[in-house]
Amino acid sequence: MSQRIPVTELSSSFRGRVEEALADGQLRSNFRTAMDSLMHKRASAFPDADEREGLRELGNRIKAGALSRLPDLLERLEQKLTENGVKVHWAETLEEANTLVHGIIEARNGRQVVKGKSMVSEEMEMNDYLAERGIECLESDMGEYIVQLDGEKPSHIIMPAIHKNARQVSTLFHDKLGEPETEDVNQLIQVGRRTLRQKFMEADVGVSGVNFAIAETGTLLLVENEGNGRMSTTVPPVHIAVTGIEKVVANLRDVVPLVSLLTRSALGQPITTYVNLISGPRKPDELDGPEEVHLVLLDNGRSGAFADAQMRQTLNCIRCGACMNHCPVYTRVGGHTYGEVYPGPIGKIITPHMAGLDKVPDHPSASSLCGACGDVCPVKIPIPELLQRLRQENVKNPGQPQQVKGGGAKFSRTERWLWRGWQMLNTRPALYRSFLWAATRFRALAPKKAGPWTENHSAPVPARRSLHDLAAQHLDHNGGRPS
Amino acid sequence: MSELFYDAAPNATRVAPAREPERHYPEKPEAVTLFGTCVVDLFFPEAGLDAIRLLEREGIRVDFPQEQSCCGQPAWTSGYRDEAKAVALAQLDVLDRAGLPVVVPSGSCAGMFRHHYRALFADEPDTLRRVEALAERTFELTEFLLKVCKVELVDNGAPKKIALHTSCSARREMNTHLHARELLTQLDRVERVDHDHESECCGFGGTFSVRMPEVSGAMVKDKTRSLVDSGAVEMVTADGGCLMNINGSLEKQQEAFRGRHLASFLWERVNGASEGEVA
Amino acid sequence: MSARANILGKLRNSLAGTTPRPDEFDERLVTEPWRYAPQDRIARLRSLMEAVHTEVHPCSSDNWPELVAGLLARRNLTNLLCAPGKEHGRALQTHFDATGQPVRLLAYDQPVEAWKEELFWNVDASLTGTLGAIAATGTLVLWPDRQEPRLMSLVPPVHIALLKASEIHDNLYDMMVAQDWAAGLPTNVLLVSGPSKTADIEQVLAYGAHGPRELIVLILEDV
Numbered sequence: 001m002s003q004r005i006p007v008t009e010l011s012s013s014f015r016g017r018v019e020e021a022l023a024d025g026q027l028r029s030n031f032r033t034a035m036d037s038l039m040h041k042r043a044s045a046f047p048d049a050d051e052r053e054g055l056r057e058l059g060n061r062i063k064a065g066a067l068s069r070l071p072d073l074l075e076r077l078e079q080k081l082t083e084n085g086v087k088v089h090w091a092e093t094l095e096e097a098n099t100l101v102h103g104i105i106e107a108r109n110g111r112q113v114v115k116g117k118s119m120v121s122e123e124m125e126m127n128d129y130l131a132e133r134g135i136e137c138l139e140s141d142m143g144e145y146i147v148q149l150d151g152e153k154p155s156h157i158i159m160p161a162i163h164k165n166a167r168q169v170s171t172l173f174h175d176k177l178g179e180p181e182t183e184d185v186n187q188l189i190q191v192g193r194r195t196l197r198q199k200f201m202e203a204d205v206g207v208s209g210v211n212f213a214i215a216e217t218g219t220l221l222l223v224e225n226e227g228n229g230r231m232s233t234t235v236p237p238v239h240i241a242v243t244g245i246e247k248v249v250a251n252l253r254d255v256v257p258l259v260s261l262l263t264r265s266a267l268g269q270p271i272t273t274y275v276n277l278i279s280g281p282r283k284p285d286e287l288d289g290p291e292e293v294h295l296v297l298l299d300n301g302r303s304g305a306f307a308d309a310q311m312r313q314t315l316n317c318i319r320c321g322a323c324m325n326h327c328p329v330y331t332r333v334g335g336h337t338y339g340e341v342y343p344g345p346i347g348k349i350i351t352p353h354m355a356g357l358d359k360v361p362d363h364p365s366a367s368s369l370c371g372a373c374g375d376v377c378p379v380k381i382p383i384p385e386l387l388q389r390l391r392q393e394n395v396k397n398p399g400q401p402q403q404v405k406g407g408g409a410k411f412s413r414t415e416r417w418l419w420r421g422w423q424m425l426n427t428r429p430a431l432y433r434s435f436l437w438a439a440t441r442f443r444a445l446a447p448k449k450a451g452p453w454t455e456n457h458s459a460p461v462p463a464r465r466s467l468h469d470l471a472a473q474h475l476d477h478n479g480g481r482p483s
Numbered sequence: 484m485s486e487l488f489y490d491a492a493p494n495a496t497r498v499a500p501a502r503e504p505e506r507h508y509p510e511k512p513e514a515v516t517l518f519g520t521c522v523v524d525l526f527f528p529e530a531g532l533d534a535i536r537l538l539e540r541e542g543i544r545v546d547f548p549q550e551q552s553c554c555g556q557p558a559w560t561s562g563y564r565d566e567a568k569a570v571a572l573a574q575l576d577v578l579d580r581a582g583l584p585v586v587v588p589s590g591s592c593a594g595m596f597r598h599h600y601r602a603l604f605a606d607e608p609d610t611l612r613r614v615e616a617l618a619e620r621t622f623e624l625t626e627f628l629l630k631v632c633k634v635e636l637v638d639n640g641a642p643k644k645i646a647l648h649t650s651c652s653a654r655r656e657m658n659t660h661l662h663a664r665e666l667l668t669q670l671d672r673v674e675r676v677d678h679d680h681e682s683e684c685c686g687f688g689g690t691f692s693v694r695m696p697e698v699s700g701a702m703v704k705d706k707t708r709s710l711v712d713s714g715a716v717e718m719v720t721a722d723g724g725c726l727m728n729i730n731g732s733l734e735k736q737q738e739a740f741r742g743r744h745l746a747s748f749l750w751e752r753v754n755g756a757s758e759g760e761v762a
Numbered sequence: 763m764s765a766r767a768n769i770l771g772k773l774r775n776s777l778a779g780t781t782p783r784p785d786e787f788d789e790r791l792v793t794e795p796w797r798y799a800p801q802d803r804i805a806r807l808r809s810l811m812e813a814v815h816t817e818v819h820p821c822s823s824d825n826w827p828e829l830v831a832g833l834l835a836r837r838n839l840t841n842l843l844c845a846p847g848k849e850h851g852r853a854l855q856t857h858f859d860a861t862g863q864p865v866r867l868l869a870y871d872q873p874v875e876a877w878k879e880e881l882f883w884n885v886d887a888s889l890t891g892t893l894g895a896i897a898a899t900g901t902l903v904l905w906p907d908r909q910e911p912r913l914m915s916l917v918p919p920v921h922i923a924l925l926k927a928s929e930i931h932d933n934l935y936d937m938m939v940a941q942d943w944a945a946g947l948p949t950n951v952l953l954v955s956g957p958s959k960t961a962d963i964e965q966v967l968a969y970g971a972h973g974p975r976e977l978i979v980l981i982l983e984d985v
Contacts (some may be wrong), residue, residue: 015697016756018697018698020699022697022698024736030964034495034964034965036574037965038965048795049506051791053502054788055792056793057499057501057502058786058787058788058791058792060498061498061774061783061786061787064496064497064498065496065782065783065784065785065786067496068495068496068777068780068781068782068783069777069782069783070777071770071773071774071777072772072782074769074770074773075770089771090764090766091765092765092768092769096701096765100902109764117580129650142960142962142963142971142973143960143962146962146963157925157964159961159962160962161962162962162964162965164645164964165963165964166963166964166966167538169963178808178821185963185964185966185968185971186968188963188968189960189963189968189970189971190970192971193970193971193972195971196972197882197985200972201878201879201882202522216944217779217943217944217946217947221948224959225958225959225960225974226959226971226973227916227958227971227972227973227974228971228972229973230912230916230952230973231916231973233875234912234913234950235878235913239975245769245773247801250785251787251939251944252943252944252947253938253939253944254787254937255788256933256935256938257791257792258933260792262548266949266962270810270898270900270955271899271901271953271955272897272955273814273955273956273957273959273973274953274954274955274958274973275901275953275957276950276951276952277947277950277951277952277953278816278949278950279947279948279949279950279951280949281949282698282949283829283949285908286907286908286911286949287870287871287872287874287908287911288873288874288912288913289911289949289950291914293647297769298774299765300770301774303769303772303776305771305881306772306776307776309493309494309495309496309497309931310497312496312497312776313497328683328684328702328704329695329698330685332702333698335786336881338911351830362695364562365690365691365694366695366698367688367691368651368684368686368687368688368689368691368692368699368702368942369560369651369652369688369689369691370655370683370684370688371651371652371655372682372683372684374650374655375655376891377907380499382499384924385602387630388559388560388562390562391560391561391562392562392563392564393563394500394562395563397914416563419558419561419563419566421978422557423558423566423569423570424564425552426521426552426553426555426573427552427569427570427573429549429551429552430548431691432552432834433549433784435703436524438524439525440525451546452692452693452694452696453693453696453731454735455696455698455700455733456692456696456703456704456731456732456735457703457727457728457732457734458700458731458734458735460526460727460731461524462525462526463526463527463528463529465526465528466524467519467523467524467525467528467531467532468524468547468549468731469518469528469531470516470528470529470531470643471531471532471535471547472547472549474532474535474545475535475545475547492779492780492781494776494777494778494779494780495780495781496777496780496783496785
């Protein structure tokens with residue numbers, strides 16, 4: 001059994017990390033068990049196929065509807081939030097978002113920040129940004145807290161510490177917090193509860209993500225099971241919510257199917273323990289709640305995905321994680337292998353827009369296009385279709401106008417030349433038949449080593465006679481009539 | 484495939500297509516064209532021949548145009564759209580000559596004709612019309628035997644326990660796993676056993692197996708392990724690509740267990756051993 | 763140009779020449795599968811709640827204060843945060859005075875800053891009312907207000923919630939529409955469906971992460 005490789009030591013290349021992950025028996029075992037369990041939970045939460053498919057279609061249409069009027073919707077959201085006393089900020093880049101957040105904290109002389117779960121804040125690398133400026137930013141979601149303590153990034157968007165087992169967490173709490181070792185999960189959780197309770201009380205600022213931003217009522221909706229989200233958005237005097245521009249929905253009623261799809265797809269739950277709808281800061285006659293509530297709307301490449309109608313569908317995502325739970329590749333390599341904020345199938349189709357396809361040129365091909373992800377996506381993002389599209393963008397000539405940021409990174413004249421050859425072979429019947437004849441007649445000369453294929457397979461040997469040959473003989477023999 | 488809805492603007496926001504209604508199957512035709520697929524052509528030709536025999540057993544005349552080659556999938560999944568399109572058009576021309584229903588002994592290739600050709604020719608309305616017509620009359624082999632021919636298989640073989648592997652595209656695009664299962668239940672001396680993680684991908688994915696050999700290798704190893712552990716004595720599958728992948732891995736691992744194309748298996752059960760070539 | 767202008771500009775460019783999609787919301791999809799006969803509503807609610815370790819007690823307007831006293835005594839709890847200005851707060855106060863309960867009733871009647879330490883470390887339990895509940899998902903609906911602020915149902919390790927059976931709705935959509943939530947929401951709306959939990963370690967469920975370890979629901983049978 002190999003040692004768990006700390007994330008800081010992972011290879012800097014995607015392929016390198018893939019190999020390391022595949023060799024890590026503990027990781028593979030943790031992920032296999034976890035993904036099997038999550039798949040089973042989701043299936044149990046959707047026992048009726050008609051109900052499930054009807055709801056997925058509704059989810060898809062709600063998101064498409066919102067995206068089809070996105071700029072107007074964002075303006076409406078801003079207007080209603082502002083009326084409610086929430087301050088709305090816009091950031092095109094991660095740098096701008098971090099500057100905004102830092103500015104809000106500095107204005108209050110804040111030194112301690114407590115964070116509920118936010119993948120957008122991971123995009124921003126907010127914790128590091130603030131730490132460099134002398135502001136402690138502590139994760140309060142148990143899984144996030146664990147990975148932060150270990151100096152790691154989350155390996156799954158819903159279950160950040162899914163790559164760890166109880167023994168590993170116990171060792172971590174022992175080493176970093178001086179707690180006695182125990183594999184009792186309840187006790188481990190109580191350690192987290194105790195440590196973080198003090199932090200909730202003391203924090204100057206609470207940061208959270210947003211699951212859905214509702215334009216109709218000017219409301220931020222957050223889901224969670226632990227209570228740390230409510231703590232972070234209620235106790236500190238300032239609440240900063242950060243989210244992507246695609247998270248806005250038009251109407252309050254839209255969240256009914258979307259929350260149901262989210263919680264059932266993610267963890268197989270009919271609903272999360274808490275659903276928290278925030279429509280403003282503390283009112284004059286109220287006794288708790290933050291004095292200031294801010295929303296930072298982040299672009300970071302989303303408008304790039306938006307520009308192309310096919311790729312715009314990437315923005316339907318409600319961040320449930322079902323795609324990665326069902327992905328045979330993700331199950332075998334885990335989240336850290338992708339080396340980016342968002343792993344798994346959704347990671348592969350969104351990261352090119354955020355970081356540039358040239359940063360992650362192997363991502364679109366890291367899929368057998370099995371389609372499991374597209375089958376389970378609660379908002380029916382056609383993930384395999386989008387992976388195909390990105391493969392096309394990847395091999396384009398970089399000199400041509402690009403439709404995705406960093407396109408053309410895998411452009412290869414040689415490969416294009418090879419495919420032209422393949423095209424010629426398959427569009428000239430006489431040539432194709434000659435190829436078949438040669439391959440079958442000279443099958444004894446088939447190479448024993450055929451590149452990457454023979455890493456996993458015996459050398460492929462053509463049959464003695466092709467089907468073209470056998471069929472011609474059979475059908476000729478039978479005079480073209482059934483036997 | 485995602486669709487433009489009511490708004491014809493190319494940059495209009497898309498919705499997912501509505502659920503496909505249950506496929507309506509026509510009466511059994513007099514004749515069909517068999518599209519062999521390049522993998523079957525070169526590596527499992529006896530399976531193609533057995534498919535022809537199974538169709539002829541139903542009183543159907545089989546047309547095998549010699550001009551056919553590949554459905555275009557390898558270039559399509561690699562991102563080489565233009566090349567895929569050229570090859571697709573060539574097949575379209577060949578298949579439109581006789582204009583017969585097309586039977587394909589491979590789920591992924593049938594899926595190309597039924598679903599992905601639309602994407603290739605989305606911007607060419609005239610060709611798109613022909614593609615739609617082709618999609619309408621394309622059937623995967625098990626689907627055709629079961630739903631169109633309403634085949635009645637008679638089992639003349641010895642009792643056997645087998646496992647069934649279904650390719651991902653066949654499963655998701657063509658429901659082949661259900662058709663294959665039903666065909667196998669007609670063979671009263673064949674017991675089909677489930678294998679662990681049966682619906683999980685075998686790791687082929689066409690060019691994925693050579694672009695990401697490490698992960699693909701891990702996937703096929705798990706698949707072969709679960710097949711071997713299932714208690715079956717052999718595996719059957721209706722997809723040539725998966726068959727090549729799984730058998731190639733089994734052979735490399737020096738396992739005795741093997742897989743066979745479903746067409747060959749059915750023909751043998753119905754009629755004694757295949758008269759075709761054995762690779 | 764500001765970030766706002768740039769972002770909106772890009773988005774508008776991308777949508778040039780298109781028209782927004784029609785609003786397609788088939789409410790049947792979120793109501794029909796989630797409707798119950800009145801006599802089944804409580805059972806459904808209870809079964810979902812108990813599946814996530816909520817303690818559920820049916821009661822009547824006469825006996826619920828005594829029930830509360832018993833719940834607190836069994837747990838050796840010494841105080842209870844409760845709103846004296848609410849009807850249920852008054853009823854409880856009356857009962858506790860009359861029966862000489864040792865449990866001290868506390869009120870959340872000052873801004874949280876004034877007594878944060880005490881709230882966080884020394885309050886054993888809280889009791890709040892509810893706006894109603896949702897049978898489909900086993901969910902309580904709370905609209906915190908001046909009398910029962912937000913943290914009341916979050917901080918104390920035990921939360922007791924008083925629910926009227928007549929206020930149990932079939933599903934969230936029906937409730938939202940019946941009460942016209944879209945017309946205006948309070949600062950904070952809470953849907954609470956059990957005690958706090960997490961499965962972040964090996965997917966093993968552990969209760970009492972950051973919110974209450976225990977949720978106790980008293981269903982006042984007033985139908």
